[in-house]
Amino acid sequence: MEKTKRFGVSMENKLLKKFDSFIKRKNYPNRSEAIRDLIRLALVDEEWKETDHDVIGVLVIVYDHDRRELTSSMLDREHKHTDKILTTLHIHLDHENCLEAKIIKGKMKEVQKIADELISLKGVKFGKLIPATFGKGI
Amino acid sequence: MEKTKRFGVSMENKLLKKFDSFIKRKNYPNRSEAIRDLIRLALVDEEWKETDHDVIGVLVIVYDHDRRELTSSMLDREHKHTDKILTTLHIHLDHENCLEAKIIKGKMKEVQKIADELISLKGVKFGKLIPATFGKGI
Amino acid sequence: MEKTKRFGVSMENKLLKKFDSFIKRKNYPNRSEAIRDLIRLALVDEEWKETDHDVIGVLVIVYDHDRRELTSSMLDREHKHTDKILTTLHIHLDHENCLEAKIIKGKMKEVQKIADELISLKGVKFGKLIPATFGKGI
Amino acid sequence: MEKTKRFGVSMENKLLKKFDSFIKRKNYPNRSEAIRDLIRLALVDEEWKETDHDVIGVLVIVYDHDRRELTSSMLDREHKHTDKILTTLHIHLDHENCLEAKIIKGKMKEVQKIADELISLKGVKFGKLIPATFGKGI
Numbered sequence: 001m002e003k004t005k006r007f008g009v010s011m012e013n014k015l016l017k018k019f020d021s022f023i024k025r026k027n028y029p030n031r032s033e034a035i036r037d038l039i040r041l042a043l044v045d046e047e048w049k050e051t052d053h054d055v056i057g058v059l060v061i062v063y064d065h066d067r068r069e070l071t072s073s074m075l076d077r078e079h080k081h082t083d084k085i086l087t088t089l090h091i092h093l094d095h096e097n098c099l100e101a102k103i104i105k106g107k108m109k110e111v112q113k114i115a116d117e118l119i120s121l122k123g124v125k126f127g128k129l130i131p132a133t134f135g136k137g138i
Numbered sequence: 139m140e141k142t143k144r145f146g147v148s149m150e151n152k153l154l155k156k157f158d159s160f161i162k163r164k165n166y167p168n169r170s171e172a173i174r175d176l177i178r179l180a181l182v183d184e185e186w187k188e189t190d191h192d193v194i195g196v197l198v199i200v201y202d203h204d205r206r207e208l209t210s211s212m213l214d215r216e217h218k219h220t221d222k223i224l225t226t227l228h229i230h231l232d233h234e235n236c237l238e239a240k241i242i243k244g245k246m247k248e249v250q251k252i253a254d255e256l257i258s259l260k261g262v263k264f265g266k267l268i269p270a271t272f273g274k275g276i
Numbered sequence: 277m278e279k280t281k282r283f284g285v286s287m288e289n290k291l292l293k294k295f296d297s298f299i300k301r302k303n304y305p306n307r308s309e310a311i312r313d314l315i316r317l318a319l320v321d322e323e324w325k326e327t328d329h330d331v332i333g334v335l336v337i338v339y340d341h342d343r344r345e346l347t348s349s350m351l352d353r354e355h356k357h358t359d360k361i362l363t364t365l366h367i368h369l370d371h372e373n374c375l376e377a378k379i380i381k382g383k384m385k386e387v388q389k390i391a392d393e394l395i396s397l398k399g400v401k402f403g404k405l406i407p408a409t410f411g412k413g414i
Numbered sequence: 415m416e417k418t419k420r421f422g423v424s425m426e427n428k429l430l431k432k433f434d435s436f437i438k439r440k441n442y443p444n445r446s447e448a449i450r451d452l453i454r455l456a457l458v459d460e461e462w463k464e465t466d467h468d469v470i471g472v473l474v475i476v477y478d479h480d481r482r483e484l485t486s487s488m489l490d491r492e493h494k495h496t497d498k499i500l501t502t503l504h505i506h507l508d509h510e511n512c513l514e515a516k517i518i519k520g521k522m523k524e525v526q527k528i529a530d531e532l533i534s535l536k537g538v539k540f541g542k543l544i545p546a547t548f549g550k551g552i
Contacts, residue, residue, distance in 0.1 A: 140426045140427065140428070141426070141427045142424045142425060142426050142427065143424065143425055143426075143427055143430055144422050144423065144424045144425075145422070145423060145425075145430075145445065146420050146421070146422055146423075146446075147420065147421060147422075147423050147445065147446045147449050148418045148419065148420045148446050149418060149419055149420075149421075149446065149449075149450060150416045150417070150418050150419075151416065151417045151418065151419055152416070152551040152552070153450060153453065153454070153551065153552055154419055154421075155551075156457055156551060156552060157453050157457075160453070160456065160457060160460070163460075169421065169423065170422075170423045170424050170425065173423050173425075173449055173452075173453075174425055174429060176449075176452040176453065176456060177429065177433050177436070177449075177452065178429070180436065180452060181432055181433075181436060184436070184439075275428040275429065275431075275432060276428070276429055276432060
């Protein structure tokens with residue numbers, strides 16, 4: 001079990017009242033958990049600005065699987081990066097559209113490059129790379 | 139096969155030159171595909187501001203699976219929304235941290251609420267909801 | 277002088293250490309001030325999702341002032357909203373480009389509409405609307 | 415007058431229809447202008463990822479001017495960077511709150527650092543740095 005510390009925070013009454021209703025809306029069990037989450041988000045934002053160590057992200061793409069040539073180009077591009085694309089989740093949205101979430105790990109520029117390569121394929125209609133975190137020490 | 143139209147776009151030489159090197163950096167096969175992608179991103183942004191029809195999004199969370207009570211609270215909360223959480227992808231980051239990507243579908247406020255409920259759990263260290271799209275007509 | 281309250285926050289040692297170096301990097305005088313800022317940012321984000329009361333934002337645009345017709349179209353459009361565009365800051369970037377920051381106040385949809393009307397003018401090269409806050413009670 | 419080029423773009427009928435109503439909603443005079451704006455936004459996003467040349471941004475802050483010590487700390491910090499903070503726009507929101515927009519120019523890390531130093535001051539309730547552009551060649 002990890003050790004925790006306790007420290008005091010001072011806050012204007014009005015701000016505290018607004019914060020407490022934020023906590024209720026967001027369903028947090030208590031102030032500490034809400035504060036820890038806000039801190040972690042700020043830390044993960046920073047993590048992705050450092051370029052020299054590994055990051056992990058999730059690439060979400062929506063594409064038209066009917067385009068015969070698309071699936072093979074995707075596989076081609078993905079196979080160049082088998083060590084970085086850890087896994088893929090696939091669902092069928094309707095008879096023509098698919099959504100995939102791919103977990104990608106590597107140096108920031110590499111992860112961005114793989115995402116760019118897949119998003120730019122003809123037939124891929126939507127793509128967004130979401131910075132995530134390994135969760136170490138946060 | 140869907141019908142396409144062709145139309146002319148005029149652009150200052152300098153901007154066109156910068157656009158062409160953007161296309162190369164991003165690996166697009168041609169200008170049309172790059173332009174279509176920029177348009178689709180702008181449309182998806184708007185899609186999520188309308189609150190009355192269904193949207194689809196991907197929730198990425200990182201959590202500490204060692205916290206015994208967490209997994210059961212997560213399952214409890216998820217089971218209230220089995221019709222909206224379509225599927226989940228799970229990977230182990232290290233001996234204590236997991237990353238999950240969940241595909242959630244529903245009215246925008248519902249999707250947001252489910253995301254908030256899971257992100258606010260103690261032990262969930264990071265959470266972000268990514269607006270995606272059904273890809274219809276884009 | 278406003279009344280303040282003090283309450284305890286518990287945090288894992290590792291997270292607290294990372295938070296403390298974040299505070300140093302960002303130059304915060306103490307933990308309370310950093311935490312209050314993170315809370316306020318989260319509240320302002322929410323403020324802009326409510327559509328029924330007034331919001332305040334800053335529109336940043338960059339445009340080519342050489343285009344004769346532009347300045348008059350801008351003034352035309354702005355004059356329809358003299359009660360909402362509170363003030364404008366203008367600088368010359370070089371012999372052809374200007375940057376302006378405009379403070380706009382009104383219902384969220386109105387503020388967005390004014391921003392859209394100015395950004396869409398030919399000659400306006402860049403435009404972004406930044407959600408700000410009246411600062412009341414936060 | 416700058417030279418322009420014209421080139422053809424092909425697009426699925428459905429997407430074109432959606433794009434045309436986007437153009438109407440956003441008030442663009444024609445497709446070319448809307449497309450140029452989307453391209454410029456993507457270019458400015460990239461501009462701010464390069465760290466070695468100058469960037470320009472707008473810092474928006476909201477603060478409580480009643481705090482006697484605040485205004486002098488702000489001036490102290492700003493005077494260290496007189497060459498980088500080009501100009502400031504100031505409005506009174508109510509009897510206690512002020513909003514300022516500051517135009518800051520310099521290397522990306524410097525601009526970010528100045529923004530951080532001002533945002534972190536006690537009494538500054540809200541702060542956001544908006545990446546803008548010099549508009550050169552776009």
